[in-house]
Amino acid sequence: MRKDIFLFSFSTLLCFAGQVNSQSKKAPIDAIQQAEIKRDLFTLADDHFRGREAGTLDELKASMWVAEQARKAGLEPAGDDGTYFQFYSLLRERVNDHSTVKIGDRTFSLWKDMIVWEPGFASVDAPIVFVNDPLTVDEATVKGKVVALQFTEQDLTDPRKIIPWRYVTLVVQNCVKKIAAKGAKAIIFVSDDRAQQAWARAIQDRIRGTYRIEGRPSRQLLNGIPIIWIGADALDLVRVPNQQFQANVYAEAFTYPSVNVVAKVKGSDPKLANEYVLFSGHTDHDGVRNIEPGKDSILNGADDNATACVALLAIGRAFHQQPGKRSALFVWHGAEERGLLGSYYFAEHPTVPQESLVAVLNADMIGMNSPDSAGLLGITPPHLNSSDLANIALAENAKGPKFKLDTEWDKASHFEGFYFRSDHLPYVRKNIPAIFFTTLTHPRYHTPADEAATINIEKLTKMTRWMYATGFGVANAANRPKIVDGFKLEK
Ligand SMILES: [Zn+2]
Incomplete structure (x- = not known):
């Protein structure tokens, strides 16, 4: 009797389980x-x-x-x-706080009136050449010099450039490899109005430095060629012919x-x-x-x-x-x-x-x-x-x-x-x-x-x-x- 009940219950259970299973989709x-x-x-x-x-x-x-x-x-x-x-x-990897930049007689203060775009090690002492069109400038003009240029709103048809931070990053990305390939020793960007709107955000981003994991390439644009960004108040300073640029940039790394x-x-x-x-x-x-x-x-x-x-x-x-x-x-x-x-x-x-x-x-x-x-x-x-x-x-x-x-x-x-x-x-x-x-x-x-x-x-x-x-x-x-x-x- 008990056994029968057990069998009955078990088969009911199986039947029920079958139903659940058939609905499982x-x-x-x-x-x-x-x-x-x-x-x-x-x-x-x-x-x-x-x-x-x-x-x-x-x-x-x-x-x-x-x-x-x-x-x-x-x-x-x-x-x-x-x-x-x-x-x-x-x-x-980030820029070390002891990094220094001097243009002519003016000493710039890191994360206050200058941004070092990415970490690296470099010591530069060379004259500045100011260029209006960085993408077409020739090697003879640039080689061995520090290239200064102002952010420019040319090509603002690109909708990404409407946001100041994207504008700045795109201009930097577009320019630096081309200028470096022509033998520049360093690159100085000077704010225009739009770039200046991204200044505070840029400091928060750049002060952190760059991050990667083992086996992934670094996201750095350049190695050993400083990229400096300064305010529009320094425009006249970098335009002085043969103005001298001196920089010591250091990096530090953490895990x-x-x-x-x-x-x-x-x-x-x-x-x-x-x-x-x-x-x-x-x-x-x-x-x-x-x-x-x-x-x-x-x-x-x-x-x-x-x-x-x-x-x-x-x-x-x-x-x-x-x-x-x-x-x-x-x-x-x-x-x-x-x-x-x-x-x-x-x-x-x-x-x-x-x-x-x-x-x-x-x-x-x-x-x-x-x-x-x-x-x-x-x-x-x-x-x-x-x-x-x-x-x-x-x-x-x-x-x-x-x-x-x-x-x-x-x-x-x-x-x-x-x-x-x-x-x-x-x-x-x-x-x-x-x-x-x-x-x-x-x-x-x-x-x-x-x-x-x-x-x-x-x-x-x-x-x-x-x-x-x-x-x-x-x-x-x-x-x-x-x-x-x-x-x-x-x-
Ligand atoms: Zn997300």
Whole structure:
């Protein structure tokens, strides 16, 4: 009797289990809760984490918090040595404070009335030649001299130059290699009105120096040829014929820890569980800058990229509630703002076999702009690296949020080059199918005004559900997404 009851119960259980299993293709999208997303966003984008700058304790603290939330969400550790963490070293080089510049009789003061653009070692004592057109100047004029020029608004048709900081960086990038190639000993830029508007921001950026990881090239433009930037008040000084320039520039180097947080939900299919759908975001932002009394100096990066971090936690909770056939891997990258360094590191040193990564779904800034629009990058050639993956994402948009998708920002011709500016890129370079979910930039981007209170939480929830549904579809698809034949990025 007891035995019979047992058998009956067991078969009922099997039957019930079969039903659950037959429904397993439907994603429990309601597991993604707007209230939880809001709670997490307001915590991660709070002043408490001081802008989560890479290579600081603030990034580490924020990463610990993310790992703790992942643990609470039921995710298993998938970093190094059974932990949630993959640590790596950030190599930082910066201009040493003892660097000096003198023009004629005037001594300039570092980070006050002069900016040294990048760290290096150089000792220069040479006359200045002022040039009006740096791009056409000949070698005979420049060789052995210090070239001075003023920032110029020529070519302002380039829309990037409307923002003073981009204007300055583009002019510097356009000029310095060409001038250095003609034998200049140093290069002096003098502000015009537009460049001067970027002065304070430039100091905050340049004082930090440059960051890289082992195995990645330095982002320096020149080596051993000082690039100096001074104010317009020094224009007459550098125009004096054969004016003398003397500089001693020094650099110093540091190594800091940075970290990727890595977690997983194991797939339900014994074979496919060895394959991973990778959900990607970045924890870091730009820290504390331009401290002035009474002004907000903390760049909380609520949209960039606390939105994606909390989206990944919500997606993790949904996968924990119902795993896909393939495993779900979650990587909260560090040091994205310093040059995609965490994602380059993980792509080079994945904690699961590289060939087991079937797709990367990256999100960066997914909570701003009009409620019914979004961007999906990696769906337009030459950025389309997997039609299979793009089609799943597009079909899920049609089924779910029905965002009106931007068609401009993914184009190779788009002036922002946005496709190259987030964490899917290192994986794309490894030929792993990848797409990039974003709601694009806005005037608060990379300013202290990017705050949790300005995020459209309802839209963020929709973006999270869309990303989740796409990943769940990939996790349960019969075949892993294929790479487009002959796929090659334009740069
Ligand atoms: Zn970002």
